[in-house]
Amino acid sequence: MLSEGRRIMRNVYVVGIGITSFTRLEYPVSEIAAYPSMMALNDAGITDVDHLYVANMGSARINHQTALASAVVDSLSLTPAGAAVVENGPASGASAIKAGFAAVASGLHDVVLVSGAERMREVNNLEATDFIATLTHPLAEYIYGVTLPSHAAMFTRLYMEKYGVTERHLAMVAVKNQNNAMLNEFAHLHQPITLEGILDSPEAMTNNPYVAEPLRFFDACPVSDGGAAVILVSEDVAKTIDRPPIRLAGIGQATDTHAVHEREEPTDLLAVRRAAAKSLEMAGLTPQDVDVAELHDAFTILEIVESEEVGFFPKGEGHIALEKGQTALDGSLPINPSGGLKGKGHPVGATGVAQAHEIVTQLRGEAGDRQVNGARVGFTCNFGGFGNNVVCLTFVRED
Amino acid sequence: MAREIYAYKCRKCGHLHYPFRMVCKECRQNGFFEFDIVPLPKKGKLLTFTKVYNLPAEFEVPTLGLGIVELENGLRITGQLEVDNPKMGMAVQGEVKVVRQGAYDKYYGMVFTAA
Numbered sequence: 001m002l003s004e005g006r007r008i009m010r011n012v013y014v015v016g017i018g019i020t021s022f023t024r025l026e027y028p029v030s031e032i033a034a035y036p037s038m039m040a041l042n043d044a045g046i047t048d049v050d051h052l053y054v055a056n057m058g059s060a061r062i063n064h065q066t067a068l069a070s071a072v073v074d075s076l077s078l079t080p081a082g083a084a085v086v087e088n089g090p091a092s093g094a095s096a097i098k099a100g101f102a103a104v105a106s107g108l109h110d111v112v113l114v115s116g117a118e119r120m121r122e123v124n125n126l127e128a129t130d131f132i133a134t135l136t137h138p139l140a141e142y143i144y145g146v147t148l149p150s151h152a153a154m155f156t157r158l159y160m161e162k163y164g165v166t167e168r169h170l171a172m173v174a175v176k177n178q179n180n181a182m183l184n185e186f187a188h189l190h191q192p193i194t195l196e197g198i199l200d201s202p203e204a205m206t207n208n209p210y211v212a213e214p215l216r217f218f219d220a221c222p223v224s225d226g227g228a229a230v231i232l233v234s235e236d237v238a239k240t241i242d243r244p245p246i247r248l249a250g251i252g253q254a255t256d257t258h259a260v261h262e263r264e265e266p267t268d269l270l271a272v273r274r275a276a277a278k279s280l281e282m283a284g285l286t287p288q289d290v291d292v293a294e295l296h297d298a299f300t301i302l303e304i305v306e307s308e309e310v311g312f313f314p315k316g317e318g319h320i321a322l323e324k325g326q327t328a329l330d331g332s333l334p335i336n337p338s339g340g341l342k343g344k345g346h347p348v349g350a351t352g353v354a355q356a357h358e359i360v361t362q363l364r365g366e367a368g369d370r371q372v373n374g375a376r377v378g379f380t381c382n383f384g385g386f387g388n389n390v391v392c393l394t395f396v397r398e399d
Numbered sequence: 400m401a402r403e404i405y406a407y408k409c410r411k412c413g414h415l416h417y418p419f420r421m422v423c424k425e426c427r428q429n430g431f432f433e434f435d436i437v438p439l440p441k442k443g444k445l446l447t448f449t450k451v452y453n454l455p456a457e458f459e460v461p462t463l464g465l466g467i468v469e470l471e472n473g474l475r476i477t478g479q480l481e482v483d484n485p486k487m488g489m490a491v492q493g494e495v496k497v498v499r500q501g502a503y504d505k506y507y508g509m510v511f512t513a514a
Contacts, residue, residue: 126454129455130457139419140476143508144477144478145455147451153449153451154447154448212449260477261467261477262416262424262475
């Protein structure tokens with residue numbers, strides 16, 4: 001059934017991208033969505049779109065604004081184009097790209113603008129943590145005070161026990177990604193850190209206290225405001241636009257149990273494994289074909305585990321590849337050259353779109369000091385819930 | 400009366416679930432509410448745990464223990480943990496108590512101590 005459908009799908013290209021700084025932004029969330037959209041329209045040199053998808057998780061709750069897409073489409077003077085919000089937790093961004101892909105591939109639309117935006121720093125840290133925690137199971141998790149850091153912490157402990165991952169490995173992810181973020185002008189954290197400062201020195205416990213044992217402050221991404229946008233078009237339209245031909249070649253999505261404790265093997269992230277396999281299979285590629293990847297490192301452990309579940313490294317050996325420097329900017333498979341969620345920041349609705357923004361920037365060869373040389377195949381993993389809703393995208397440069 | 404937390408047993412295939420779901424995960428053959436409720440056992444072993452320092456505002460405590468426990472019947476449950484030096488695999492004993500106090504409501508859930 002799937003292959004029948006695929007035969008009639010049209011190819012979809014990314015011809016425009018835009019992003020805001022990820023930081024604290026003192027603008028309405030609708031403007032945080034509109035600004036990168038404007039940049040993407042300028043980048044593609046177009047002034048008209050058929051449809052707008054806005055990826056956002058919390059504007060109703062945090063910013064007291066609903067129907068965000070209607071506000072954004074008008075702010076950009078794109079009316080009467082269609083517009084809708086896609087809310088899918090932290091996987092909203094890639095889910096909105098999937099919706100845009102489906103619209104173009106099916107022939108329903110020729111030009112779709114996808115914008116992701118979040119403004120989370122309007123509320124304090126406790127409210128932001130509680131807001132994200134509302135995605136957990138309301139009766140089996142949320143009532144106990146389970147938050148995303150606590151899920152990640154319990155998962156990390158199992159992983160340490162089973163595979164020998166240590167706090168040092170986690171800190172190595174933090175150092176790598178924050179160093180990459182130093183090369184990204186849009187990144188939230190422009191703060192160089194060292195293993196000594198966050199792990200080995202007598203001050204490490206002060207610099208880097210526990211937030212949920214065994215996870216420490218520098219194992220978690222910051223709470224960020226920010227927006228990112230991409231423009232998806234059909235092949236016919238792409239030919240009229242003078243930008244490198246980057247095809248969105250694969251999309252995979254998979255879900256898993258809502259309550260984390262229900263998963264058969266608690267150290268597996270099956271939704272990542274399945275979404276990644278589908279995405280790469282659709283593109284006709286294997287994990288070994290990928291030149292650069294943006295993985296959803298909301299917590300340092302997740303970069304290690306996702307790198308295994310996607311198939312870049314064998315299960316239980318992601319931390320060894322990290323140790324060897326294989327995932328560094330100059331390694332054989334650079335992961336999170338943008339700084340990832342850890343260094344670049346994690347405005348939840350924007351993140352999936354921002355990952356696509358980075359991959360397109362890399363495949364275009366426009367990433368400056370953090371450029372992965374000769375990158376032609378890029379991969380993103382946008383991880384929703386605690387692994388209960390995952391969307392993976394595969395991008396290929398075609399010329 | 401002692402409060403209980405219930406598992407849901409499929410009337411078609413007998414598979415046990417916690418928490419509640421509408422359709423049996425195992426056989427997918429049961430209809431609306433075709434589950435029998437069975438109280439969860441209280442004894443189990445601690446699978447993994449954490450101590451959280453950054454809590455939602457409703458929790459007026461400096462830290463909170465959380466854990467996932469594998470109960471005697473093989474089902475797992477997430478709950479609060481009141482153990483000083485928890486170890487993976489240790490035996491724990493659950494009790495249903497108030498776990499969260501909202502503005503208008505109390506929420507009951509499983510709290511585990513060392514067995």
